[in-house]
Amino acid sequence: MPDGLITSISYISTARSDLAHSDFHNILESANVRNEELDLTGLLAFNGLNFMQTLEGSRDNLNSCMRLIESDKRHDGMVIFSRRETSQREFPHWRMAGVLLVSDSREQETTIEQLLSSKWVTPETKQHFESFKSFGSQAQ
Template sequence: MPIRAVVYVSQPVVDLSFEHLESLVADAARFNRMAGVTGVLLHDGVRFVQYFEGPEDGVISVYERVLQSKSHTEIVELARGLVSARQFPYWSMHRLPADPLLVGQLARANWSRFKRSDQSSVPGSGWGIDLLAAAVAPHVAAA
């Protein structure tokens, strides 16, 4: 079964509290588990970058929820497409804090492919998937 992925950037609504954000992530994790979707949400306090992957029907369902959510605005899809294998199979959804520089780099990165480079740990590779993998790696090792 082909695996699809979507990555987007958005801005949270101004009154989104930490507790509300944690509740949204927990709810998304439950929904994603049922849909067979895995992913990660990075948040710098001003913007979100979310990447999720899974079977086509699951990704479509999750993305529809994303687009209908009233918790964020200005959704900009950075990329969507096929992946040869899951890039981030560890979490149905997990929120990671991120600094504004990283979120900005991810928003401006080249997302024309979802395959990691052979040298994905090299900073400044320019590929969005490599930047995201490098940002997530320390949190996976700690889990």
């Protein structure tokens, strides 16, 4: 990988059936600590049934983190649907931003819109999260 390039990975997975909202907040807290150590950034969304995450950083650190995420028993069925190299982080201001999309709440709608409004977020990433949000409103 040439100097200065960032690896970005996006995936979706299925949450364990008894995962609580408090578990999601615990995941965000631990991700922020780990991502600080590994110089990773990203966005994690949870709709009550599934996770969707875009995670970005150096290839080696990102691969190490992905191995940890894959082994986490709070979810399974991980499918990586995007892996790319880029010169700019999409989420440079957060170690791990997160949004809980479990109802048609206007507050949640505003939060995801704000998170995706950064000038660095690509149209492709916006579309992925918009699509995820649309079926997340069905989860209760």
